[in-house]
Every structure is written in C-alpha cells, then in structure tokens.
Amino acid sequence: QVQLVESGGGLVQAGGSLTLSCEASGRTGSMYAMAWFRQGAGMEREFVGHIARSAATASYADSVKGRFTISRDGAKNTVFLQMSSLKPEDTAVYYCAARSGSGVYFIIEDQSYDYWGQGTQVTVSS
16 A cells, blocks of 8 residues: 655745645555646546656646646655646645556546545635
C-alpha cells in the first residue's frame, strides 16, 4: 500500500502562485508514476499533470501548460505542483495520485492510478 498526503492548498489572488506538495509513504518502491488531478465544484475530476518515476519531464493538460510545473524529490518521495499565473477557474480540490504498475495506460484517466490522496483545496479569487 501507498499513502499519499497533499499539502499547500489555500486562498490566493488571481495572478498569484502556490505550490502543492504530495508526500508518499508505504511501499513507495512500487510506484511507477504520479499525477495531479483536480475537481471543481459540480465538475468532474480532471487531469492536471503526470510524471513517471524515471522520466525527466512531465506532461500537462493544455489548460495548465506553461503555468504549472511538476517536479519531484526522489529522496523524500515527494512530488510538487508549482502553480503560477493562477486564474479563478483553477479553483478546485487538487488530488495527488500514484500508479504502481508500468505497461500501457492513459495518463489522463483517473482509472489508471491505484492510490489517491485526500485532496487539498485551492481557491483563486478574482
């Protein structure tokens, strides 16, 4: 089992920045990739970004590309989501997810991930 704990959410003004953290514990050696998703009020959960354990680069949803950056600290089993130029439409609960297996999968689908954090609220005021 892998446990994921997000932190760093809060209230920020439009145009501001915020960094979320996701700390993994447990059988972290089994993790193949990690991702961030978000869910706005009354909306479906949507993909934000993905990074494989062995990859040097991350992939992003078009809606956040150029504004959000995913990075990781392998020694601490922590993944970060740096968000800048925030917009009111970025307001959502942000979730960290982890996948334990390799093979073919769709990074944008939440069914591809085995473990989820509890989420952290990000609110962007206009």
